[in-house]
Amino acid sequence: MNREILSKIGIYLILLVALIWALFPLYWVFSTSVKLPGRIFSIPPTLIPDALTLENYERLAEVMPFLQHFLNSAIITGGALAIGLTLGSLAAYGLSRYKFPGSRYFLGFIVVSRMIPYVAFVIPIYLIDLNLKLLNTYFGVILPHLIIILPFTIWLMKSFFDEIPKAYEEAAMVDGCSRLRAMLIAMRLALPGLGTTAILTFLDSWNEFMFALTVTSTPASQTLPVAIAMQLQRPYQVPWGVITAGSFLFSIPVFALGYFIQKYVAKTFVLGV
Amino acid sequence: MVEVRLESVNKNFGKVIAVDNLNLTIQDQEFLVLLGPSGCGKTTTLRLIAGLEKPDSGEIYIGDTLVNDLSPKERNVAMVFQNYALYPYMKVFDNIAFPLRIRRTPGGEIRSSVQEIANLLGIDALLDRKPRQLSGGQQQRVALARALVRKPQLFLMDEPLSNLDAKLRIAMRTELKRLHRELKVTTIFVTHDQEEAMTLADRIAIMTKGLLQQLGSPFEVYEKPSNMFVASFIGSPAMNMFEGELAEKNGDYIANFGIFSLPISKKIAQSISKELTLGIRPEHILLEDKKTAKSMSAKVEVTEPLGREDILLLNVGGVMLTANTRLMKPLNVGDEIWVRFAEDKLQLFDRKTTGRIELRPGA
Numbered sequence: 001m002n003r004e005i006l007s008k009i010g011i012y013l014i015l016l017v018a019l020i021w022a023l024f025p026l027y028w029v030f031s032t033s034v035k036l037p038g039r040i041f042s043i044p045p046t047l048i049p050d051a052l053t054l055e056n057y058e059r060l061a062e063v064m065p066f067l068q069h070f071l072n073s074a075i076i077t078g079g080a081l082a083i084g085l086t087l088g089s090l091a092a093y094g095l096s097r098y099k100f101p102g103s104r105y106f107l108g109f110i111v112v113s114r115m116i117p118y119v120a121f122v123i124p125i126y127l128i129d130l131n132l133k134l135l136n137t138y139f140g141v142i143l144p145h146l147i148i149i150l151p152f153t154i155w156l157m158k159s160f161f162d163e164i165p166k167a168y169e170e171a172a173m174v175d176g177c178s179r180l181r182a183m184l185i186a187m188r189l190a191l192p193g194l195g196t197t198a199i200l201t202f203l204d205s206w207n208e209f210m211f212a213l214t215v216t217s218t219p220a221s222q223t224l225p226v227a228i229a230m231q232l233q234r235p236y237q238v239p240w241g242v243i244t245a246g247s248f249l250f251s252i253p254v255f256a257l258g259y260f261i262q263k264y265v266a267k268t269f270v271l272g273v
Numbered sequence: 274m275v276e277v278r279l280e281s282v283n284k285n286f287g288k289v290i291a292v293d294n295l296n297l298t299i300q301d302q303e304f305l306v307l308l309g310p311s312g313c314g315k316t317t318t319l320r321l322i323a324g325l326e327k328p329d330s331g332e333i334y335i336g337d338t339l340v341n342d343l344s345p346k347e348r349n350v351a352m353v354f355q356n357y358a359l360y361p362y363m364k365v366f367d368n369i370a371f372p373l374r375i376r377r378t379p380g381g382e383i384r385s386s387v388q389e390i391a392n393l394l395g396i397d398a399l400l401d402r403k404p405r406q407l408s409g410g411q412q413q414r415v416a417l418a419r420a421l422v423r424k425p426q427l428f429l430m431d432e433p434l435s436n437l438d439a440k441l442r443i444a445m446r447t448e449l450k451r452l453h454r455e456l457k458v459t460t461i462f463v464t465h466d467q468e469e470a471m472t473l474a475d476r477i478a479i480m481t482k483g484l485l486q487q488l489g490s491p492f493e494v495y496e497k498p499s500n501m502f503v504a505s506f507i508g509s510p511a512m513n514m515f516e517g518e519l520a521e522k523n524g525d526y527i528a529n530f531g532i533f534s535l536p537i538s539k540k541i542a543q544s545i546s547k548e549l550t551l552g553i554r555p556e557h558i559l560l561e562d563k564k565t566a567k568s569m570s571a572k573v574e575v576t577e578p579l580g581r582e583d584i585l586l587l588n589v590g591g592v593m594l595t596a597n598t599r600l601m602k603p604l605n606v607g608d609e610i611w612v613r614f615a616e617d618k619l620q621l622f623d624r625k626t627t628g629r630i631e632l633r634p635g636a
Binding site: 165167170171172174177178179181185188 | 323324325346354355358375376419
């Protein structure tokens with residue numbers, strides 16, 4: 001009995017440490033964003049702000065079109081997800097259901113392509129965007145994001161499709177569906193998997209900085225992370241209060257999403273995919 | 274309500290021959306069972322008929338139509354899968370209605386058709402449930418309903434009872450028989466369970482290694498197995514088989530099996546090889562009260578009382594035989610008894626061709 005309680009206490013202690021480790025940076029961002037400007041670098045650091053202010057949030061709205069950048073990020077992430085998940089699921093379905101010469105190696109090739117450092121793509125992508133006149137456009141940012149999203153989507157969705165018995169599609173075809181329509185049955189059955197993939201790839205696109213920085217130069221076209229990094233810095237000062245205010249607002253969608261979908265994501269990891 | 278004809282159908286998967294030059298005609302309104310061990314090509318045959326696989330060569334006709342190049346949906350066949358393949362996100366009603374919706378059947382007609390078939394199968398109370406809320410037997414009925422609802426011309430079933438427990442399986446067997454009698458749809462049923470095959474089939478097609486071994490009524494395949502494979506595959510416990518040789522003495526032919534010998538007519542003896550195998554079903558080994566001219570001494574090695582009958586493993590002169598009988602008084606291991614073969618039930622096989630030798634032509 002005693003040992004049970006002790007081991008439980010041990011587990012909770014470990015979880016507590018992990019939780020603090022994970023959440024403290026976010027807390028620090030939030031607490032900095034509500035501190036008075038003079039208090040941010042006070043020594044010793046104040047863990048809990050002694051006075052609260054929303055001044056940083058007000059200034060954020062004054063110094064940059066926050067909503068515009070938020071919208072840019074949303075459109076780019078939404079577009080990258082829509083294209084990436086559609087193409088990725090189709091490819092994954094094909095890989096799961098059909099054999100073609102080299103199909104055994106194809107998946108390995110896709111996984112390896114994800115392991116190439118993204119920085120290697122920066123110059124080619126810049127040149128592609130330049131030549132196709134896609135610099136400073138939504139699609140110009142979506143394109144490199146697909147490099148990140150597609151391999152992951154294909155790999156993850158393939159394992160979801162592999163789990164779905166072919167008999168569902170075959171039953172549908174015998175019942176009168178075309179091959180294409182039978183595929184939609186499999187897509188419907190893979191919807192929870194698609195949801196999980198969407199969330200995981202959402203993070204990739206929403207948080208992405210390097211490509212977005214490279215292919216956008218006009219303030220109006222920048223995503224939120226780029227805008228926060230580029231537009232808030234002044235020659236002789238770094239306005240930490242405003243930066244953390246922007247960063248905190250930027251994180252809210254991620255946390256909201258994470259809260260609602262943790263059940264599915266956990267399931268995915270338990271499945272071992 | 275249609276005849277199905279397979280002519281010289283071949284199907285390989287890489288180097289594996291799944292179906293080898295299959296010729297088979299399934300008659301109108303017939304209940305045909307494809308029976309064989311796993312990997313024998315029976316499921317592939319069914320999938321070829323459904324259009325889920327394409328034959329490498331040969332022709333498949335449903336009615337008068339050559340269907341080789343038709344997609345599954347153009348064949349108007351219905352299929353029940355081993356795992357039922359009910360769409361988990363649809364209610365039972367929508368599952369059953371699915372084939373009708375695909376065909377853009379008017380809503381009112383869908384409702385009445387689904388209701389009718391649900392009544393027939395006794396699942397009308399389950400229409401609002403999701404498949405996961407159903408038992409195995411109920412899911413099975415829903416799968417049947419989905420297959421039957423659009424009144425297909427041909428009904429294909431791929432081991433549909435194998436996921437049910439023993440009791441339910443027997444109940445569903447009766448149900449399937451009743452349905453077939455009522456609806457009279459030509460049915461092809463795949464199973465590896467010989468008991469299922471014997472009870473359901475009008476005719477059984479027995480396959481192994483892609484080859485059709487025998488096509489016949491349950492009675493025929495049991496009483497007159499065409500070869501050694503069919504003889505040993507059909508029947509439980511399996512037929513006793515032991516090897517022997519044909520010998521000639523003064524113009525008389527005798528097949529000698531050690532513990533037993535069998536006179537063979539000259540006419541038959543001249544048309545067969547010398548290597549023979551004798552087969553006798555366990556129920557045709559008869560227990561005798563005392564020694565007679567035809568009886569053999571046997572030692573009881575194992576007894577398996579099953580209530581209705583008893584299965585005995587007997588040592589007859591060094592040959593182990595299984596007997597299936599009803600004991601009047603219990604026997605113990607080691608008991609010495611007298612047995613004889615029911616001679617009119619003996620089966621003789623030519624080991625070279627594995628084919629059965631007709632001992633009583635015209636019988």
